[in-house]
Structures are given as C-alpha cells and as structure tokens.
Amino acid sequence: MFAIFQYPFIQNAFIAGSIVATVAAVLGYFLIVRGLSFAGHALSSIGFAGAAGAILLGVSPVYGLMVFTVTASIAISILGREVRERDVATGVIMTFALGLGILFLSLYHGYAEQAYSILFGTIVGVSRDDVVFTFVLGLILLIMIAIIGRPLLFSSFDAELAETRGVPVRALGSIFLILIALTISITTQVVGILLVFALLIGPPATAIRLVHQPLRAIALAIILGLTYTWLGILLGGNSPWPVSFFITALSFGVYLPVRLFSKGIDSKRSAKGLEKLSITDSVLESQKDRND
C-alpha cells in the first residue's frame, strides 16, 4: 500500500496536500467563527470563472483563480457591511460567475482535463514547481494569520469592544477576506473548486463542535485536515477512485456524527459547570429562557 510513495507525483501530492490542509484548517476556523462560510463558497465559484477564463486565454488557471478571487474579496469588503445584504448580493454574483465559467469552458476547444482538474482537483497532477508555489504562498498565509489572528478573533467575537481597544476592525476584515481568497486558490489544486469546503470548512467545523478553546480548536482542525488528506492520498493512490472523493468523504463522514452527537457533549459539559451554582441562578436561567 505504501509502495506508491516511491513515485514523485505522490510525494508532491503529499507535500502540497499537507500544506494546503494546514492552511485551510487555520483560515477555515476564522471563516466559520466570523460567519462567512457563504462568502467562502461564493469566492470559490467566482474563482472557477477566473480559472476557466484563464484557460481560455491560454494562461495557467491558478493565476486566473487568484486574480478573480482576490478582486472579488476586495469588492465584497467595499460593497457590503450588512451581512444580510451581502448574502443576497454575493449569491447573485456567485451564480453569474458559475454561468460565466460554463461559458468559458464551452468556448474552449482544448483539453478537457484542465477544466476537470479545476473543478475537482488533481492533486496527483501537482508538479514540483506547484509544490514550491504552494509552500511559499502557504507559509505567507500562515505568517499573516499568526500576526493578525488574535485581534481578528477579538473583533470576530466582540467587534464593538475591540474597536474601543484600537483594533482596526474593518481593515482586518478586509485583509482576512483577501487571505481567504488566496487560501481558496491553493486549496483548489488539491480538491478542486467545488470541493474546497471539504478542507476549508469540514475540519474546523468538526473541531469547533468538540473543543471550545480557540488555539486547541485550530490545532484539532489541522490534525483532522492532515488526516483526511493523507488518508485520501493513500486510498486514492491505491484505488481507481479519485483522491478528492476520499478527502471529501472523510471530511463529511466525520463531521456528521460529531454534529449529531456533540449536543450531548456540550450539555454534559455545561451541566458540570452549572452544578456548582446556587438555586437562585438556575431559577434566573429558566427565567431568561422564558424571555428568549
């Protein structure tokens, strides 16, 4: 089974996949915490149009992907403050972007493999150059999030207080969206645009359900993301089925039971904490529930 690791393309896939899984897990955590999962989805669809357009122009799709997603993220930052507005606006733009992508692909008379690989990822088609590119960009992204992570987290949970402490809340939000755009660009190489969520949302969403402390949740998300990727490559490399399928199946397959059973974990944990409080507090709590 592990014989496949002698092949350079599997080694490349392994290295690139590990970098992407790590970066996606970390950035994805913030994406969930800020309630921007839909924006992640919109950006990947917009990226699809960019990548398809790049192929049509004969340019490497990754660059089209990056240009379109970064531009779109800047546009989202400038255009919408109200989350509700953003929801509809980006949904409309996203559908249009998908349509554009389909148009570009239909106009393209070259190899269909390139289109397939943008949509679903061909991690086993990753070259040494791609690995270097992914490593450098991934490292930059990790350094950036390490620098802005704490104030970003603060402003995600408590924007008003963060502002009074001098945190540049709006600027951080805009920078974050650009980082997400770049994360989507490198994640696309591994699982393709349509399945970016498998690594960007799956592992952190699962981790958040299990662990309540930010640093630990991020660490767990990274472990999960790496596990799905490594297992996915192992299984995909030894079978005729695509790696992206295995990664997605693992990501969803773990998330679902955790989601269904984590309510139990949560209420047990809070019950422990609340046991120690007086009767008055429990009475007040039930009053609060009645008022909700």
Added chain:
Amino acid sequence: MGTEIQEPIIQLERVDVQLGGRVILHNIGLSIQPGEFIVILGPNGAGKTTFLKLLLGLIQPASGSVRVLGQTPKVGSHLIGYAPQHRVFDSELPLRGRDLVGFGLDGHRWGIGLPSRSRREKIDQALKEVDGLELADAPFGQLSGGEQQRLLIAQALLTDPRLLILDEPLANLDLSYQQDVVALIDKVCRTRGATILLVAHDINPLLQVADRVLYMARGHSAIGSPEEVITESNLTQLYGSPVQVVHTLGRYFVVGAEV
C-alpha cells in the same frame, strides 16, 4: 480619602457634538472627581452613548474641550475599562468564559498569544474578584445573563483601569440579580479606588451606591446628587415636556416621560 485637591478625572467644557449634521450634545459642561460613582440616566437617543464614545476617544467634539485622565481622549487607553451595551453572544459561541475575559487583557495585541502562567493568574484574579472562577471553563454562550454580566465586568477590569464605563449592565437582569451586580461593581471599584460611570434606565437599584447622577435628555445634561437632579423642574426642563417625579418609599418614580 485625603483632603488634597485632585484633578478631575473627567472634565468637559462647553462641549458640542454633531453627527451627520445633527446636534447630539449641546453645551455640555461637567467635571467628575476620581473615585466617584456616577449613574448616567436618560431616555434612549439622548446622547448617552455619544457621551461615552467621546470619553473613549471614538468621536471628537465639534467644539469645547474634553479631558479624561488629564489628557485628550485616545482610542485604546488601558486606563479605561469599558463594557458596551446590548452585547448579544451566540449560545454556541466556541469560547470559554476565561477566553472571553482574556480578550480584555490582550485581545488587541498582534501575534499569537502563547498561554503563560502570569496571564492565567491575572485572569483568575479578575475572575475571583467577580466571584466567577467556577464559570471560567464553561462555554460562555451557555451562561445565564447574570453570569455573563459578571464575566464582562471582569473583562473590563483586566487592565486595572482607573475609569470603568459600563453601558447598561443591568439591562435584562432580574431585579434581585441587578442588586447583586450593583453590589459587586461597588465593592470592586471601591477596593480599587476606580471611578465608575454606569448607564442605567432606573436609578432605584443604584441609590445606595451612586454618588451623583448625570441626567441627559435631548442633548442637554444636569449633574448632581439624586435629590438635586431628579426633580420635576429639572426633568421638565430637560425633557421639554411636563414630567412628574414621585419620591416615596425611598425610591424615585418618574412619570410622564420615557425614562
């Protein structure tokens, strides 16, 4: 308390504040001494939150001078602890009590904050002061309103502020819990010798602890002891419409105006 003459911790002179062309605060002049417990009262839209933002350095006056702790207000001062109003936290918030409280200490600093013993001790100390140590590891979103309020006060105290500004900390709390929170704030601030500005809608839970009342309505203000300020003539003038004040059973009831 000594008899030295202290510089006021807050001093406003002839301050006007405009937002979007509208005059929000008009000709406000007041001075607050260190260690005072001031309750800010008045209807919504009167300019209370604007006044707080002025002290926090988030907005500038159109005219007049504002001095807080002897300086022009600057955003991000550690000498001011602030708890904004109407903070709603998702019940599924992936933070423990101590994580949220910890933001008050260093949430604004760049770089990864690695856990350190001294940081943990500081947070534990603040939690002990508000009697909230056992709430520290529970998911914050699942605590009751009163419990959350206790932790939010701890959060505001973490930088050892000289001035504590609490915007409607008693909202949505049951009356007996309000009294607990008031007693807690009073105890904590007297021990530290800090000045408190507390925005509320009802003076009654605060009568035992308030030194003075700052009443704001329609952009104007009056400051003094509760007996001096909460009178029919004062409030009628402030509101610009007839207001009746009933002072009975050791409590104030303001009738005829939105409080």
